[in-house]
Amino acid sequence: MGETRATKPLQVTDANFDSEVLKSAVPVLVDFWAEWCGPCRMIAPIVEDIAQDYAGRVKVCKLNVDESQSLASKYGIRSIPSLLIFKAGSVVNQVIGAVPKSELVKRLDMVLKT
């Protein structure tokens, strides 16, 4: 019933980060977030929209920093939401803090072009 979303953000953890993010064939947007984080909840619908809009071209993942603390510290996450764009296993772009959808679209299109 209601609106069905074809592509939803994928939850990643320590267990599948390697296979889903680092070894992904397409660029990956990873949203580092936590339950207690207001702006993370504010941008959650935007991240879901992106997953839908870029289905097949960009993989959208969510990583809970409380559950995967080692990954959060590995990537130097000191502020959330932090949105990291991975391509071929490395970070190629990074957005810190809540931003409008248009800003994310701009960054993703830039990454897809290169």
Add this chain to the structure above:
Amino acid sequence: MIIGAGPAGLTAGLYASRAGWRAGCLERLAPGGQAALTAVVENYPGFEQPIGGFELCSRMEAQARKSGMELLREEAESLTLSGGGVSVKAASGALDAGAVIVATGARPRELGVPGEKELRGKGVSYCATCDGPLFKGQTVAVIGGGDSALEESLFLARLCSRVYVVHRRHEFRAVKVVVERALSEKKIVPVLGSTVTSIIGTDSVEAVEVRDVASGAPDRLEVAGVFLYVGLLPNSEFLSGQVARDDSGYVITNEEMATSAPGVFAAGDVRRKLLRQISTAVGDGAVAAVSAARYLHGLEKERK
């Protein structure tokens, strides 16, 4: 048309749509604005058990939508006034309205010291609620002496091992109950009469350098995070040249929330006013909606 879906904009939307007007609310990010980033709200009447800022704003949004307000996820880029109407330029095109309520709020002011920009998101933060838990068990500094600075220091004291509060004056400006609570918290260490001269760190924040205002003596505080609460800047740049603003950029209105431009009203933190709180923002929003409605009625009469 309402610009901004914080407490002021959402209240304006509630009142306008209940009065039978078609009310659209533009929001660049997500409903709630700054209020949604507040950990707990203790001074909004009706909630004797403190309510989370995000939760309170979600309820305001739900109520406004239920009454018929339409939320549009778009950023207002500029405003054009034309005979008896206002046109708002957004990314997707121009949106025309009979009247506009500007409720774009304010954003944290930057301190403007070396290291602040470079280390933003790497230990420099403007939101303790958002980033505080990433500094669990560590030492942090809060800069500022107002209500926000001390309330967020208390929040951080629950998580961090030590919280320095650096303030340029010798007394905090926050309300008495909050100052007393902060001063009795053992983890909070006031650093009064001092200003921050720079934020130090390579990959992440390592320390803040401060200077005693009276003696000029420098000091260094070893911290992993710096939380800045040194005032606000109004989100009013897009109104440039169209609506009268004061020297700080706050929109000037009368008691009816009318600005210098016919058909343009303002509500909430973006206005020049004495007190910027959720409780004052919702009052502004209600008045602005009624004023805008009265203005639209006047226009309709003229046309007849």
